[in-house]
Amino acid sequence: MVTAMLFAGGVGRRMNSDDLPKQFMKIGDKPIIVRTMEHFEKHPEVDYIVVACKEDWIDHLNALIEEYKITKVHSVVPGGATGYASIHNGVLETAKFMKNPEDIILICDGVRPMLSERLISDSVKFAREYGTSVPVTPSIDSLLFSEDGKFCEKSYERSSMYITQAPQGYTMEKILWAHSEAERRGITNPVSSSELFIELGEKVRLFEGERINIKVTTHEDLEILNAWCDHRESER
Secondary structure (H helix, E strand, O other): OEEEEEEEOOOOHHHOOOOOOHHHOEEOOEEHHHHHHHHHHHOOOOOEEEEEEOHHHHHHHHHHHHHOOOOOEEEEEEOOOOHHHHHHHHHHHHHOOOOOOOOEEEEEEOOOOOOOHHHHHHHHHHHHHHOEEEEEEEOOOOEEEOOOOOOOOEEEOHHHOEEEOOOEEEEHHHHHHHHHHHHHHOOOOOOOHHHHHHHOOOOOOEEEOOOOOOOOOOHHHHHHHHHHHHHHHHHO
């Protein structure tokens, strides 16, 4: 089985959107979280969807799931205080019904409305083969390191730098081990599941992502995707 586990527990502080969490903002005529779910809803290899949602927005999300007929949603659980805590809640919920160690969990931000069928398929394929799969895009910009954000005396070789994306795929055996080890070692807030594995001393399998697979983080991201949506609508 394959379950897409979406985490949508944030409030969008970088967008100053405390009144309306960014996952519920609209691109075109649909909320971002709906567009993200629809990609997994339509994908033939995905059996279920689990969402970890900001707790006081769960009723609203359930109403959207019904309105837009997202039939694969197995359960919606409360998110946590951090992205990792939300993922952890979703992983534990998924483990209640995904009992085969080789079952695949696809961990994805709820704010990636531009996912493609190919990205989801490749994440499943590489996770089945290697136990882990992480979409990445090569860095096209030069990278500088600074402790204080003012002065720099170190740079990185661009050709070996990659930007991580989602969905990241893992076997249930791998992801449950990683979360158990994180608890045992006192690792409480890794930035992403791939960085958790790396912090635990494990390798993760990379595969080619897509630049259009934008994670909505800023108002600029929202403006870009709305412009794209308007352009697509005008072409019809």
